[in-house]
Amino acid sequence: MLIFALVLHAAFAVLLPPLVRVLGARVFFVASLPPALAVLWALSQAPRIVSGRPISASVAWVPALDISLDFRVDALALAMVVLVSGIGAAIFCYSVGYFHADERGIGRLASVMVLFSGAMLGVVTTDNLFALYVFWELTSVTSFLLIGHDDRKEQARRAALQALVTTVGTGLFMLVGFILLGGIGGTFRISELVADPPTDSPWLPVALVLILVGAFAKSAQAPLHFWLPAAMVAPTPISAYLHAATMVKGGVYLVARLAPGFADVDPWRALVLTVGLATMLVGGWRALRQDDLKLLLAYGTVSQLGFLIVLGGTGTQVAAAAMIGTLLAHGFFKSTLFLTVGVIDHQTGTRSIAALTGIGRRMPVLAGAGALAAASMAGLPPLIGFVGKEAALEAFLPGHVPAPSPAAAGVMLAGLVVGSILTFAYSARFVWGAFADKETVSERRFQSPSWAFVTAPVLLSAAGLLLGVAPQAADAVAQSYAAPLPVGDKPYHLALWHGFGPTLGLTALVIAAGALLFAARRTVEQAQKALARWPEAELGYHLFVHAIYAAALSVTRRLQSGSLSVYLGVILATMLALPGVRLVAALVNGDLRLPFGSEEFRIWDSPLEGVVAVVLIVATIAVAREHRRFPALIMLGALGFGVAGLFVLHGAPDLALTLILVETLTMIILVFVLRRLPSTFNVRPNGWTKRFTVLLCSAAGTFIAVTLWLMTDARTATPISGGFAERAEEVGGRNLVNVILVDFRALDTFGEIVVLATAAVAVASLVLLNRRSRVMEQNGAETPEENGAETEDAKEGTAGPRAGIGTKEILGNDLRPDGAHQPNEGGE
């Protein structure tokens, strides 16, 4: 069923674009079907899953590498499926109202969103590290496409690229971490790794840190959080879905998934707590000064993601329960708030706090939903946000929890309280900024939104309320997930009321201080402005990208000189520098010995061979030194015939025969071309360049020859052609070379004749191409009948089977008075 749901997502992604013409924006209703189906299925299985019996499914994918698509839905996955598919379905319905039918690329948008939904579903349900990676990157790619939806805006393109580079680049680290982890643990199944974590490998911390890097970037943790606010250029439903509710929770999910097994391995907990807390504080602080409601929410999301990472990575029972509560809470309230901003933006055309007033009066239902969601974010009872935050504070009460150490827990608790105060303040600021009547701002004229448009935020907000009033549902999931984790003083349940205790006091403190902070917002704003601007994290990204560009450019500038000989020289130099130096070292050390003086050493095998070799050497040097074309050509011919002579001596008549014929043909064809070219080679290298080239080439040639010598001397294996003679007689051939060519290794020969045919066609095309372009040029200038004659002539020139018919025409052409023979010029 789960696999069916995934396939359904992919199928819908293909089917949606053509439907746009028929349905317009209503295509999103169709798009909501697969996620709706997935969430209904997950909820129907919820009792079974929560009772500790996860659902599994498996499809063999790459059997050779033992990679299979394993799926496993347990309590954590269930919570994520509810977010991914449940919120997804709601947002798809909302999109019907948000997008106009004439929106550009709406089909692509719907298609990619469904694809994302499927990929995210895959991320949270797969049980295989490789499959997880693939789905993970698929979400990154779809996110890239969705952020860059308005591809005519440079800002959108840049933000999309930034998000892609950040998440995919760090995703590569994660992949390395996965491979290390799988190698250490001996399996790539996540459930097995977590249930039976490997502990003794020194590489384990490395693997975990690499994985955490990927997770942190995906979940926009400081200092990699910059891509998330930038991604807000995407249409609001996408921001709500990808960059608030689901995709950015991928990192949280991964941390929470691995925490039960690896939270106690250093430096997991230290890293997770530090980075998470820092992100929470930075995000909250930045959210306080945003004017754009969407950016305010984006920084709020960054802050909340830090919070979630802290809870998910701690690896204690209370923290895990708090994580589940907060995860659900955040999914519902943040998507509600985004959708609310989307409605406001859609109706009024602005989302600037400074320009909005009176929204609360004009859209009371929307304002109610938004306020409820903001209250959940601020941690007010009786909402699920409050339940989660209570649990979170409980999880770090020093002395009551198994981890971290009391001192660290104290610091964390203080940090979380400060973060919560900031959260309360920016929540209040959001409600005030979005809905309040501001006397200084003049009211804009706008239409009230249709009821359908408001339905989704109201529903999602109501879900937050429902979960808060009846926290048993969330608690069941939380207990199921947190069961294997170390427990503190007493078991903890998600609930609205735990009696009077330190956490309640802290909550009261948070609310009071947060309200104070909000009331003093002007002072805070001034303080923020007065503070020196912190270095933006984005600056790091720009410096990084800039450095890569600069490095690439400088490398290219040095290496890519455009001269072919330099490139080839670099290749030769590399050959000498790596294996060449090694060879010399081995010879000097005595690991290898040249066969001088051994009984195998001979000057030549027969005096005739010596003569041929001397001819070869002389001819070769002459070819290299000769600057006149024809003498060089003749020397080349001598060289070829010398090699043929060597073949005769070495018992290879076939080769000799072939080589003699080929050499003859090559000579003739070279003459065809050479007689048109100037009689000497134009450029003569000289001076140091020439000397260096000679040195380099001699070294390379000597290296190859010495290697060959050593290798043939060291050969011990018998040739693989041992049984060829008997087999050749079987097939009835006595020339072994020919039998090999046409029978034993006929596939090679087949490949070769294809190459030959290609070369033939290529040669003809290269020469005729020129002809064709010239005919085209002349067509403009010359008279038509002459053109006709020329093209006719062109056909004849290619020597066709029409020779018998065409002879008269040829004759006519040839008897032209000015066609009389003239000695060929060396070139035109």
Added chain:
Amino acid sequence: MTTADGAWRAGADGDGQGDGAAPEGWEAPRERWLSTVVRPAFGPRSVLLEIVARLLIPAILTFSVFLLLSGHDRPGGGFVGGLVASMAYVLRYVAGGRHELAAGLPMRPNGLLALGLLVACGTAGAPLLFGRPILETFSFSTVLPVFGTVKFASFLLFDIGVFLIVVGLVLSVVAALGARMEAEEEEARVRRPRREGGR
């Protein structure tokens, strides 16, 4: 190579009478040395070369077929045979120029290439039809009245494909780099005086 011969004769018959005032009587040659009006590829016209070409070309072609057929037992085979056969045409081109080459060819070089690939592919793929692996060979011997025991192996067909490809390669190279360039030069010669006259 009967096709080649046929085309050649057709060419020879076709223009036997077309060449100005022929000498009268029995001493007049019935045919030219070569089939078309001769303008050699290089240099001045050489009677010796023409005669040698006329005499040698059939012998070379026959020899190339011999090399092809005997390749399984003696040095030779498709590559060597094809090179020798194309040598005959190269000789013809050198002696008689591009029109002579055109007149002597049984088909266009591209046709030879295509035919060769077809034969090779067919031989390679035929065993598939009988459920055998690709490129598998079979051979049988039979007794023919005049030739005695004759051995036939399917890789001979493959070798014929190789032969045709090699001939096609050399001929298309000669046609492109030799004949084509020659034709262009001639065009340039023809055009240049005309243009100058026009101005």
Added chain:
Amino acid sequence: MSAPGFILVIAVAVLYSSGFYLLLQRSLMRVVFGITALGHAANISLLLTDEAITLPPLLTGHEGELSDPLPQAMTLTAIVITFGVTTFLLALAYRVWLGDGNDEVPNDVEDRRIKQLSEPEDSA
């Protein structure tokens, strides 16, 4: 197996060196010559993997050690391929000559343009 005679090793070294040297030249025709020389060098290298002086690999019934036919078959393939490549290069050289009036290997225009880029594009 035995190493080849020393003089042949020298010949191979000279062939490779000259081949590389010609390959590094500006004139396309010399590049073609270089490729041919390198082809010869490679062919001899293949041949030298075998015993030095042997009978041809023909089953004629004569006594004696036959040479290894496999390198020979490979070499034969290589010879014909080298011929195809040479003709192709010739056609290329001819085209270059028609276009530029010389047969030199020009510096790549695109590469030169990259080289001229002294300021990296602003990523910001």
